[in-house]
Amino acid sequence: MSSEAATLLGLLADDDRLRVVAALVLHAGAASTAEVAEAAGLDVRRAAKALSRLAGAGVVDQTGDAHELRADAFRLALESLGRPEPPTSPDSRLGGDADRVLRVFVRDGKLTQIPAVHSKRLVVLDWLAGLFEPGRAYPETEVNDLLGKVHPDYAALRRYLVDAEFLHRRDGFYWRAGGTFDVDPFED
Numbered sequence: 111m112s113s114e115a116a117t118l119l120g121l122l123a124d125d126d127r128l129r130v131v132a133a134l135v136l137h138a139g140a141a142s143t144a145e146v147a148e149a150a151g152l153d154v155r156r157a158a159k160a161l162s163r164l165a166g167a168g169v170v171d172q173t174g175d176a177h178e179l180r181a182d183a184f185r186l187a188l189e190s191l192g193r194p195e196p197p198t199s200p201d202s203r204l205g206g207d208a209d210r211v212l213r214v215f216v217r218d219g220k221l222t223q224i225p226a227v228h229s230k231r232l233v234v235l236d237w238l239a240g241l242f243e244p245g246r247a248y249p250e251t252e253v254n255d256l257l258g259k260v261h262p263d264y265a266a267l268r269r270y271l272v273d274a275e276f277l278h279r280r281d282g283f284y285w286r287a288g289g290t291f292d293v294d295p296f297e298d
Contacts, residue, residue, distance in 0.1 A: 118187040121167055126152060130160040131169070131179065140176035166226035168214030186213065208233045221261040224270070232274060238267060239276040239289030247283040 122128050133149035134141060141149070147157035161177050164170040169183045211233040215222055221238075225231040241256050242248065248256075250268075257264035268284075271277040278287040 115187045115191050117167060118169065118183065121164060121169060124160070124163075126150075126156050126160040127164055130157055130164060134170065134177065134179035140173070140178045142175045143177065146177060162226070165223060166230075168211075168225075168230075171222060180214075183214065186210070208236070212237055219260070221267075224261065224263065224266060231270065235267075235271055235274050235276050236289045238271060239286055242277065242284075242286040244286050247285045250282050250284065253277070253284045 122131065129150040129152060130146055133146045137145065137149060143158050143161060144154055146152075146161060147154045150157055150160075152160070161170060161172065165172040165177070167183075169180055171178045171180055211225070211230045215225055215230070215234055216237065221234065225234055238257065238260065241260070242253075253268055254264045257267045261267055268277070272279050272284070274288070276286070276288045277284045
């Protein structure tokens with residue numbers, strides 16, 4: 111079974127998360143944590159925990175206190191059943207299927223949310239590092255502008271990029287220090 115389908119089934123194997131998904135399906139639109147908790151028959155704390163886990167996996171979109179089920183997450187999991195799993199390198203820093211992660215968290219060039227799962231966040235950070243030209247120093251305001259075009263919480267993204275060493279920082283300037291690079295072969 112593909113890891114995408116297995117992840118979705120694993121999420122739904124938990125009773126609280128299954129009830130939250132059912133409540134979101136029945137709600138048919140964005141719902142607050144309290145509304146989801148009531149519809150799922152859970153206390154707010156348990157509903158919030160389930161919503162957080164589902165959002166971190168990309169099954170639920172979360173904007174403030176509004177939550178909405180991503181039906182395409184189920185379609186993608188189903189479609190993944192027919193695809194062979196891509197090989198993963200044991201020493202890969204990102205691990206897993208980066209394209210799948212980016213399909214979940216990036217839409218129309220915008221980051222829908224910052225992944226809570228570290229390995230998924232690294233995939234997104236690698237993608238964000240591609241916004242920065244290697245060898246060029248950027249003042250903080252320009253870093254904020256570039257990241258702000260992708261997600262409103264540019265400060266968190268900037269901090270994550272520095273902490274994960276995709277960007278380095280000194281004296282108010284930032285430069286790309288990591289991430290994957292496209293390499294053009296030399297022509298003879």
